[in-house]
Amino acid sequence: MSETNTSSRGIAGILDAFDGVIARIEEFMMATGVILMAVNTIANVISRFIFNHSIIFAEELNSVFILLVTFAGVGYAARHGRHIRMSAIYDSLSDGKRKFMMILITAVTAVCMLFLAWFSVYYIIGLQAQGRVMPALGVPIYLVYLWVPIGFFVTGVQYALTMVKNIREKEIYLSTNLHEHEAQEIEV
Numbered sequence: 001m002s003e004t005n006t007s008s009r010g011i012a013g014i015l016d017a018f019d020g021v022i023a024r025i026e027e028f029m030m031a032t033g034v035i036l037m038a039v040n041t042i043a044n045v046i047s048r049f050i051f052n053h054s055i056i057f058a059e060e061l062n063s064v065f066i067l068l069v070t071f072a073g074v075g076y077a078a079r080h081g082r083h084i085r086m087s088a089i090y091d092s093l094s095d096g097k098r099k100f101m102m103i104l105i106t107a108v109t110a111v112c113m114l115f116l117a118w119f120s121v122y123y124i125i126g127l128q129a130q131g132r133v134m135p136a137l138g139v140p141i142y143l144v145y146l147w148v149p150i151g152f153f154v155t156g157v158q159y160a161l162t163m164v165k166n167i168r169e170k171e172i173y174l175s176t177n178l179h180e181h182e183a184q185e186i187e188v
Contacts, residue, residue, distance in 0.1 A: 015161060019176060022154060023079055029072040037065040057136035064137075064144050071151025078158040081174030098180075099172050106163035113156030120149040 044058035077083050090101055127142040134141060158175070165173045172180040 016176075019079070019158075019161065022075070026072045026076045026079075026154070030069050030076060033065045033069040033072070037062055037069070040065070057134075060134045060136050064139075067144060067147050071147040074151045075154035075158055078155045078162070079175055079177070081178035085174075095172070099166065102172050102174070102180075103163055103166045106159045106166065110156045110159035110163060113152050113159060117149045117152035117156060120145070120152060124149065 040055075040058055040061050044055045047053060047055050047058075090098060093101060124142045124145050127145060128140065132141045133139060134144065161176045162173055165176050174180055
């Protein structure tokens with residue numbers, strides 16, 4: 001085995017391990033966010049029913065959980081090839097053209113997601129400079145929105161890894177671990 005081949009597998013192994021850690025963190029964040037959102041909503045309903053008053057911060061807290069689940073879920077969906085695809089033209093192409101299109105699609109999407117991550121960082125810096133806080137919780141708003149650039153960044157990295165996987169492998173991959181033919185079997 002050549003030294004170049006060993007080093008490229010080492011890098012791929014490191015990237016796979018890093019991707020696995022991020023996947024576990026995303027799964028934990030999404031599960032925890034959904035459970036806490038449900039508990040918060042149920043507690044608010046019980047509070048209204050028993051005490052005839054809503055929990056003051058329930059709506060704000062749910063908006064925090066929605067942001068968390070949404071932007072953790074974006075990367076998760078990209079990792080599992082579950083984003084919406086408009087594939088009428090793509091499906092009619094030959095294997096070689098579909099391979100080229102998948103590389104192009106994942107590259108453009110990665111660039112867009114990384115741009116949105118960069119742009120959202122500047123948005124958060126602006127929010128921090130304004131010193132705005134959530135009225136009921138008293139939490140600075142910029143802290144709540146930190147999930148936005150993190151989610152965009154992770155999604156951008158996921159699409160970039162999918163692009164690299166498609167460049168390196170013969171088969172067509174919709175994500176780093178979902179082969180195109182496996183996705184078709186799942187859809188049927």
